Amino acid sequence: MNHAQVAFVASIALPFVVLVVLQRALSSSLNAAGIHFSDLILIGLPKDVNNPEMGSHTFEELVVSTKAYLHAFDVPGVGTVDVLSPPFIGTLAVLLAAFVWTTLFQKSRPKVLDPTKWQTFPLTQKTQISPNTAIYRFTLPTSTSILGLPTGQHIQVSAEINGKDVMRSYTPTSSDDDMGHFDLLIKSYEKGNISRLFSLLKIGDTIKVKGPKGQFNYTPDLTDSIGMIAGGTGITPMIQIIRAALKNPLDNTRLSLIYANVNEEDILLKKELDTLVDTHGANGRFKVHYVLNNPPTGWTGGVGFVSKDMIKEHLPEAGIPSKILMCGPPPMVSAMKKHLDELKFPQPRAVSKLVDQVFVF
Secondary structure (H helix, E strand, O other), rough: HHHHHHHHHHHHHHHHHHHHHHHHHHHHHHHHOOOOHHHHHOOOEEEOOOOOOEOOHHHHHHHHHHHHHOEEEOOOOEEEEEEHHHHHHHHHHHHHHHHHHHHHHHHHEEEOOOOOOOEEEEEEEEEEEEEOOEEEEEOOOOOOOOOOOOOOOEEEEEEEEOOOEEEEEEEOOOOOOOOOEEEEEOOOOOOOOHHHHHHHHHOOOOEEEEEEEEEOOOOOOOOOOOEEEEHHHHHHHHHHHHHHHHHOOOOOOOEEEEEEEOOHHHOOOHHHHHOOOOOOOOOEEEEEEEEEEEOOOOOOOOEEEOOOOHHHHHOOOOOEEEEEEEOOOOHHHHHHHHHHHHHHOOOOOOOOOHHHHEEEE
């Protein structure tokens, strides 16, 4: 069982165990003090049928006696606790909310993807982030639906172009934390097929999607360190993994990214990447090295193409438990394979598998 599975089981079991133990301890202690919830059936009946002057059992008497005891409730191993105090009630409410969330709400989030059939989803929002690149948001069937895509995998998008069905693979930048929609970061090319089609989409237009697809499935216990080499929109599988790893407090994986582009304005999601470095860089969890072919004046990052020396300086070495992930234009990926071979990394397969140290998306 991996860390994520342990955390999920614990999130259900711990609140349940705490509530059961608390209920039993509370019930046992109240009974020992002579306070029984079964006394509720006595309300309105005489305390002593032979002495009517003693009066009848009242609800107010039961409440007063119970309150007095709960204000000084003895918890074994802890001491006296005021069960009716705001801090205690607040803690109990948090535990109860966690239990309800994990057992009820999480189950109500239907997964939409089906690897055996094509489904259509409408475009509801388009956010332009550069002259030829945008984030396209598509709506899922319900506000609580999730895509159901494992971290690191992708979807297939299909369209009929010039009488032929054309398919391309894309990795959403959103995750299953995002309910009711999914996002695709697409760079459109004038001579592209599917990518150009995206640029022509209008709000309300639909795309056909099938998935999940792919051999990679990120989990917190996958490896100690992950080095990433991305070019252009090859950042999409990387950002999905980076977000998943850094938001998980149980994940200690160290991440390092070399991100190559032509011009500074081509760097996608730079603001988010820089914010993640500011948040997680000091503890060594995440670092980024940008590389540009045409750097502006005063540029402090890498210049030219990604080199063997850049990989050696900024990414994990071959001799430690690590993985190298690559996604970008084919010429770039081919060049990186040669650099990695010279740095003693194993040759990647034609179709990468999760067990491989060098994985190409």
